[in-house]
Amino acid sequence: MGRAPCCDKNGLKKGPWTLEEDNKLVTYIQTHGPGNWRTLPKNAGLERCGKSCRLRWTNYLRPDIKRGRFSFEEEEAIIQLHSVLGNKWSAIAARLPGRTDNEIKNYWNTHIRKRLLRNGIDPVTHTPRLDLMDLSSFLGSSLCNPSLLNLTNLLRTQVLLNPELLRLASTILALKNYNSDLPSPILPENPSLSPTTSPFPYQPPQQMQECNNTGDLLTDVSGMSDPVPKQGSGAPTILRQDYYFPELNFGRCSNGSDPSFPCELNNMCETRQCFGIDLLLSMPISGSTPLNSSSTLVDSSPEEEKGHSYSSNNFLDFEIPESFEIGDFI
């Protein structure tokens, strides 16, 4: 047996609410409380469906609704909560006082989602989009990073099944090995333009450098005294990417053990090595294009957001340099 409609739709008004209707609804609820939404419209003298009344009240007329632009803190909270809760808008709204699920959902779809995509982040998984990733990073990291094993195996399967991917992977790996004495691999700016036949024979990925023990320094950040130095302190500012790779437990670059640091530092170390400094620098700022050693950072953020980078726990200010080289910290 089919479900009965929530209300008799004949003769009931739809569409935007008038001021008069708003006043009727507010007056009634302030006097009697919402009570039964089904019977409310009739009691309040409204020719609306109860569902429409509830929506109008909860999303617009409720007195505790905070209106206006989302703050950076709220935006960060939404991204964080979404990475954990997914599209559970009501659950997210419950943690943001004064904001409705509808408002958060709209804001996500119209602002945040687009910006994540622009920055090469998959808004569903909150990870870099695989189609923009450096394949060699995955292939080369499997021996070092157990958390990537499944994904790496999947990619390997795809590579074996797809000759085009096989050629691409072979080319990338060959270039990587060829440039192994460089501080960071220089990859073709556009892998699709790589030669379809590799000039180098395929070689299995080599064992990555052993990662340090928990609390050990990353070699390229030695000398840092502040885990997250502030701009102007004289120390380099490192863009954090724990938000961008939340499932990999990215964290601050630390020069000592941090008892409050929940992740496995080995993992962090390996992951940094696996993804490379170019991604670390480029993902939040210049979007999806992998940078090479001569790239120039371009801040494509909206004007009011320029010079900012998002992180999971705090909000950093930094100056965008005109240019940088791989391995640099800004």
Place this chain on the structure above:
DNA sequence: AATGCGGTCAACCGCGGAATG
């Protein structure tokens, strides 16, 4: 000035789960 286009967001729709009899 007219038109097209994309962005925004209030409102609607259908579904599923909880509550009730």
Place this chain on the structure above:
DNA sequence: ACATTCCGCGGTTGACCGCAT
């Protein structure tokens, strides 16, 4: 246990607006 009702949620729609051409 089952049928029915109600509520809340997430996805989608469409009106409205500003901007570009």
